[in-house]
Structures are given as C-alpha cells and as structure tokens.
Amino acid sequence: MRVAVLDDYQSAAGAAADWSLLGPDTDVDFLHEPLSDPDALVNRIRDYPVVIVNRERTPFPGEVLERLPALRLLVTTGPSNPAIDVGRATELGITVSGTGGMSALHGTVEHTWALILAAARHVASEDRATRAGRWQTTVGLDLHGRRLGILGLGNVGSRVARLGTAFGMSVVAWSPNLDAERAGQHGALAVSVDDLLRESDVVSVHLKLGERSRGVIGARELALMKPTGILVNTARGPIVDEAALAAALHDGMIGAAAVDVYSTEPAPADHPLRDAPRCTLSPHLAFVTEATYRQFYGDAVEDVRAWQRGEPVRVLRP
Known part of the structure; x- marks a missing residue:
C-alpha cells in the first residue's frame, strides 16, 4: 500500500x-x-x-x-x-x-503571546537594527496596566485572555453570542466589537473562519483602533482585510501588527504585508x-x- x-x-x-x-x-x-x-x-x-x-x-x-x-x-x-x-x-x-x-491549541496560545510581546517591544526591527550596528532605536510598550481585546473567546481566546490578566492587563472580549457571565469566567468584560477596538491597546483575533467572520476587520474597524494599537492575528488570514491592514500601517493609523496567518499560504511574494512597516510576520507557525x-x-x-x-x-x- x-x-x-x-x-x-x-x-x-x-x-x-x-x-x-x-x-x-x-x-x-x-x-x-x-x-x-x-x-x-x-x-x-x-x-x-x-x-x-x-x-x-x-x-x-x-x-x-x-x-x-x-x-x-x-x-x-x-x-x-x-x-x-x-x-x-x-x-x-x-x-x-x-x-x-490539544497540543496545537497550547502552541497557538503561546505563539500569540510571542507575537504580542514581539510587536510591543519591536523585537523584529530591533534585531535587524542591532545586526546593522544601530543600538536602541525604539521605545517599547508596557503591557501592564494596558487593555487587551479578544475577538473570539473560544478555546484559544479564553486562554490568551487569562494570560493577559497575568501580565496585569484588563481584558475585554467579543464573540458572537458572548454574554457577560461567560466572559467573566475567563476574567474578561463582554463589550461590542466597536468598543473593543476603540478601547484596546492590543487586539488579538481568535474567531473561527466562516461567512460571518470573513473580513470582519476591515478599513472601518482599523480606523476605530488607537493610533498606538497593536493588531495580532493567529486565527485565519481572511478574517482580516490584509490590504486594509497594510494601508493602515503605511498611513500610521495603527501602531503595529503581528500576523501568523494569510489568505493564501504560503504568502505570495507580492503579499501586501511583506513590506508593511511595524509588522511582525511569521509563516503560520502557531501550531508548528x-x-x-x-x-x-x-x-x-x-x-x-x-x-x-x-x-x-x-x-x-x-
């Protein structure tokens, strides 16, 4: 055989x-x-x-x-x-x-936090700068006391939320049909999508891909985020409008992004995020x-x- x-x-x-x-x-x-x-x-x-x-x-x-x-x-x-x-x-x-x-679930949670920390502390750009002979070119974002927004409070999102509280962050969350009781079980406050985007310093995407979630983060939603806000996507590429995200980064509309998933994988050479500033990329490694x-x-x-x-x-x- x-x-x-x-x-x-x-x-x-x-x-x-x-x-x-x-x-x-x-x-x-x-x-x-x-x-x-x-x-x-x-x-x-x-x-x-x-x-x-x-x-x-x-x-x-x-x-x-x-x-x-x-x-x-x-x-x-x-x-x-x-x-x-x-x-x-x-x-x-x-x-x-x-x-x-289950092992993939744990790996995704860990990689999500690796990307959050990398984006908050500019790890990728500082690595490149250090290799080029430049020293301390950025100022990092403290996570303690900041707000973490979780889009999708399921198996992965709920674990990411609990680690957020361990970092001293306040946590808000939105999922379809999420109620206050379930959110509270994971140390989060249930809010609307728009309020989550407006109030959060870090937004982490953990929705399942479906017709309702495809493109749920587009140009309008990115415009709601803080100009210092960080968007992290370890769920599925099509949940975020990648062209809109690249434009938001080029225009300085948001502070940074960290992305592990793409609408087409492997990501093509002309993918809009490849040359976007302040964007940490990994090749769908969360479960690997x-x-x-x-x-x-x-x-x-x-x-x-x-x-x-x-x-x-x-x-x-x-």
Missing part, C-alpha cells in the same frame, strides 16, 4: 511518528512542496489510496476528490478541516479521519511545535492502522 504525507514543509513528519507500524508492505512518501494547484495535486497523488494532509495547507474540494479514484482514506491532522469537502468524500466512498488537537507534530502524526498512523483493520477511527462526518 502507498501512503502520501502532504504538506511536510519542514521535513519533520518522518521523525514525528513511528511509520514502521504501518507494516513492511506499506510505502510512505513524504512530500515537501506546496501543492495548491489542483492539477498539480491530482497528478502528484493520483495513485495513492491513502493521503495524509497537515491542517488546511492543501485544500480538497469536491472537484479534486472526484479526480482521485484510487483514494480511499484521507487523514487530516487536527479534529476538523474546512478545506476538505467531507460530504463529497463520503459520497465517493472516501473515509476522512482526523487526529487530536514538536508536541503538536507528535500528536498529529502519531494519531495519523493510528488512523491508517485502524482503517487497514476495517475499523476506522476519528471519522469526520459531513
């Missing part, structure tokens, strides 16, 4: 699990290049009955699945994947399985940790073994 492991950008999947458990008759191929073009994807994996994808790096819409008659098992890292048309896969007789995801990869790929091996026995586990439903 042939297994293709896609999206192995860091060549890390091979060491993250014991692939020999799949047996001597199973050949596992690790593919490192992005395959976002549907034709290139189909041509590369058309003969594989089992494919493993890493989160949402490679989309599998229905029209791609229909062109892969050999595919019988599609495993995604994480407990869900909106980039896979699970309904069409089910109709085509393709089993879709997921993995655990050793513990997360061990959980993701260890569970993926379990998924394949269970499917081989005719007893698939962690099956995703439409």
